[in-house]
Amino acid sequence: MNPYQTYDAKILEIRELTPREKLFTLRFVDSEANKEFKYKPGQFVIVDIRGFGEFPISLCSTPTREGYIQLCVRRVGRMTKYMHTLKEGDVIGIRGPYGNGFPMEKMEGSELILVSGGLGMAPLRSVLWYAIDSGKYEHIYLLYGTKSYEDILFRDEIIHLLKHGDAIGCTVKLAYEVESPSCIYLERGFSPKVCKGVVTDLFRGMEFDVENTYALICGPPVMYKYVIKELLDRKLSPGRIYMTLERRMRCGIGKCGHCIVGTSTSIKYICKDGPVFTYWEALSTRGLI
Amino acid sequence: MIILRYVKLPSENFEEFFNSLKQWGEINAPVKQGNIYSFKKVDSLKEVSLDYTRTMLPPKKFFVKPRDELLKLKEGKWEESNGTKPVVLFGVHSCDIHGLQILDKVYLDEPVDIYYKKRRENSIIIGISCMPDEYCFCKSLGTDFAMTGFDLFLHELPDGYLVRVGSVKGHEIVWANEGVFEPISEEDLKYFREFEEKRANSFKRSLNKEGLADMLDLAFESPVWKKYEKICLGCGNCNMVCPTCRCYEVCDLWVNAYEGVRVRRYDSCFMESHGLVAGGHNFRPTRLDRFRHRYYCKSYFDPSAGFNCVGCGRCDEFCPAKIEHVKVLDEVREALK
Numbered sequence: 001m002n003p004y005q006t007y008d009a010k011i012l013e014i015r016e017l018t019p020r021e022k023l024f025t026l027r028f029v030d031s032e033a034n035k036e037f038k039y040k041p042g043q044f045v046i047v048d049i050r051g052f053g054e055f056p057i058s059l060c061s062t063p064t065r066e067g068y069i070q071l072c073v074r075r076v077g078r079m080t081k082y083m084h085t086l087k088e089g090d091v092i093g094i095r096g097p098y099g100n101g102f103p104m105e106k107m108e109g110s111e112l113i114l115v116s117g118g119l120g121m122a123p124l125r126s127v128l129w130y131a132i133d134s135g136k137y138e139h140i141y142l143l144y145g146t147k148s149y150e151d152i153l154f155r156d157e158i159i160h161l162l163k164h165g166d167a168i169g170c171t172v173k174l175a176y177e178v179e180s181p182s183c184i185y186l187e188r189g190f191s192p193k194v195c196k197g198v199v200t201d202l203f204r205g206m207e208f209d210v211e212n213t214y215a216l217i218c219g220p221p222v223m224y225k226y227v228i229k230e231l232l233d234r235k236l237s238p239g240r241i242y243m244t245l246e247r248r249m250r251c252g253i254g255k256c257g258h259c260i261v262g263t264s265t266s267i268k269y270i271c272k273d274g275p276v277f278t279y280w281e282a283l284s285t286r287g288l289i
Numbered sequence: 290m291i292i293l294r295y296v297k298l299p300s301e302n303f304e305e306f307f308n309s310l311k312q313w314g315e316i317n318a319p320v321k322q323g324n325i326y327s328f329k330k331v332d333s334l335k336e337v338s339l340d341y342t343r344t345m346l347p348p349k350k351f352f353v354k355p356r357d358e359l360l361k362l363k364e365g366k367w368e369e370s371n372g373t374k375p376v377v378l379f380g381v382h383s384c385d386i387h388g389l390q391i392l393d394k395v396y397l398d399e400p401v402d403i404y405y406k407k408r409r410e411n412s413i414i415i416g417i418s419c420m421p422d423e424y425c426f427c428k429s430l431g432t433d434f435a436m437t438g439f440d441l442f443l444h445e446l447p448d449g450y451l452v453r454v455g456s457v458k459g460h461e462i463v464w465a466n467e468g469v470f471e472p473i474s475e476e477d478l479k480y481f482r483e484f485e486e487k488r489a490n491s492f493k494r495s496l497n498k499e500g501l502a503d504m505l506d507l508a509f510e511s512p513v514w515k516k517y518e519k520i521c522l523g524c525g526n527c528n529m530v531c532p533t534c535r536c537y538e539v540c541d542l543w544v545n546a547y548e549g550v551r552v553r554r555y556d557s558c559f560m561e562s563h564g565l566v567a568g569g570h571n572f573r574p575t576r577l578d579r580f581r582h583r584y585y586c587k588s589y590f591d592p593s594a595g596f597n598c599v600g601c602g603r604c605d606e607f608c609p610a611k612i613e614h615v616k617v618l619d620e621v622r623e624a625l626k
């Protein structure tokens with residue numbers, strides 16, 4: 001088996017989530033490939049636009065819903081721009097899934113605090129729906145920081161969970177930075193769950209059982225430091241804080257060397273040792289965050 | 290039929306042995322080109338420079354090519370590029386054999402890189418003994434002697450070579466050439482030991498690897514990195530020539546309007562783009578970050594493969610800024626005291 005070969009996947013649906021982000025729903029053309037493709041929340045795939053190049057994208061769908069996979073792609077550069085021009089029915093290449101993913105089994109029975117900023121919502125959406133669907137987790141908190149109303153990813157799902165989440169064991173909290181009528185409307189309707197501010201403001205007044213809680217963080221590099229401080233202030237152990245990290249990646253399978261981090265005592269590959277790491281691992285690996 | 294771990298190849302049979310290797314594959318051996326040596330295809334023993342110290346590019350170029358076509362695009366689907374032909378690498382030094390074993394760790398680890406694997410399986414490695422020059426420091430890293438990783442290893446004797454057989458393929462080569470080999474004598478062993486002793490005493494450079502990994506981790510903020518940041522040109526030569534550097538970049542190219550290829554090429558962690566991601570964030574934005582990163586990567590000790598540096602001295606010889614690997618690490622250690 002050639003690990004660089006990619007498998008045909010057909011675009012079933014494209015949804016524009018924001019002006020910059022599109023959600024692609026895909027299914028492998030080969031039914032065997034569909035059956036064989038088993039993944040965990042937090043894993044990623046390499047998308048192959050044949051003849052143009054490849055790039056890594058997190059799986060944002062949940063393995064509890066079979067028959068399709070979903071990728072949320074932000075238009076930032078050459079390849080992602082091209083991806084945004086594709087139409088429903090087009091076929092692209094996919095290889096993976098890669099990476100370790102979140103230890104979902106280990107966390108069963110616990111409370112999960114998902115902290116997401118911006119595009120970090122993509123991998124955490126996989127965790128969110130996995131946790132809700134499986135019903136194996138005590139309670140799920142989603143703390144989501146967004147720039148503006150227009151930037152909220154999976155807006156319909158977020159609003160749905162603001163309304164009805166508590167009944168299915170999921171509390172969503174939303175912080176926005178740019179004021180707009182829509183945001184004020186949300187804030188009025190769902191106070192105190194929605195507020196103006198940044199994601200760390202959502203920790204205000206939050207207490208949790210540190211023996212029975214895991215935190216899962218994904219967002220832009222600057223976010224980690226502040227979020228981790230909030231968690232450590234509440235005495236959550238560094239071993240219970242998980243985060244998913246991003247690096248330039250070429251192969252996704254530990255060959256191309258681009259995602260190597262750490263020093264002489266701690267060399268790690270983000271693609272195969274990660275992209276999910278505990279804060280403890282980050283403390284013992286320089287350059288991880 | 291001789292089944293021995295050690296045999297002797299007398300000088301007068303050397304050429305015959307060399308020519309017989311052609312049946313196993315295309316012979317590539319060190320050839321002098323101007324001031325440098327290079328592994329190249331050779332037809333006769335005359336072309337080979339067996340007294341070389343190091344080639345510019347290590348033998349990794351046969352397994353991870355500087356430009357390597359992985360896939361061919363035909364009607365919207367990738368087809369595997371093939372074209373692996375058997376090669377005999379003649380005259381490989383022990384540091385480079387160790388270097389290949391480090392690459393094996395990376396490329397043969399799951400998921401296996403099938404290109405690398407095929408080429409490795411289609412190659413015969415004939416090692417040869419050497420004398421160190423002012424750049425070599427393999428002895429201090431334990432890579433000055435290869436116990437595995439070759440098919441045959443030739444050790445120079447006054448009247449031929451003591452040959453160590455290192456694999457089944459190596460045995461097959463010996464069997465196929467039974468006539469050219471002889472059993473070794475006590476005297477040959479004496480010469481072998483003398484040569485090794487003389488060689489061991491000829492090293493001028495050594496890397497102090499005592500607590501190296503921990504020492505470097507502590508020295509993250511060392512002023513020495515900052516000093517070298519200004520001297521280093523960021524050219525990436527040291528990566529290109531290193532037998533264990535293997536970063537690669539991938540790029541799709543169009544051959545014509547219908548056919549494309551996916552090609553990988555050596556990359557270097559000294560390039561600014563190495564840690565750059567979309568949106569302009571760079572995880573190693575300064576030359577300081579990149580310089581230090583290389584030393585960290587090279588000084589990493591993998592419990593199953595050893596250090597990521599085999600002490601071949603290439604990065605020193607081919608650095609235009611005359612930066613010396615061992616000296617940098619010694620200075621970092623010194624500054625920590």
Ligand SMILES: Cc1cc2nc3c(=O)[nH]c(=O)nc-3n(C[C@H](O)[C@H](O)[C@H](O)COP(=O)(O)OP(=O)(O)OC[C@H]3O[C@@H](n4cnc5c(N)ncnc54)[C@H](O)[C@@H]3O)c2cc1C
Pocket residue numbers: 044053054055056057058059072073074075076077078079080081119122123245246247248249250275565566567568
């Ligand atoms: C594990 C992982 C998960 C990701 N998940 C998502 C996701 O769910 N949604 C999303 O929109 N983006 C995600 N990204 C980022 C995404 O891979 C980049 O945005 C994308 O590669 C940019 O390619 P480009 O050609 O459009 O950008 P350009 O800036 O033109 O990039 C040129 C090349 O650099 C490389 N590159 C640039 N940025 C990155 C990057 N951040 N990571 C890796 N390689 C990069 C790519 O190979 C790309 O081809 C993820 C990255 C990683 C590493």
Ligand code: SF4
Pocket residue numbers: 520521522523524525526527528559604607608609610611612
């Ligand atoms: S070869 Fe020398 S100058 Fe060039 S990048 Fe390496 S250390 Fe710097």
Ligand code: SF4
Pocket residue numbers: 527530531532533534587597598599600601602603604605614
């Ligand atoms: S770091 Fe330098 S001395 Fe060490 S293996 Fe690489 S090129 Fe040789």
Ligand code: FES
Pocket residue numbers: 248249250251252253254255256257258259260269270271272
């Ligand atoms: S992405 Fe290539 S080594 Fe990790």
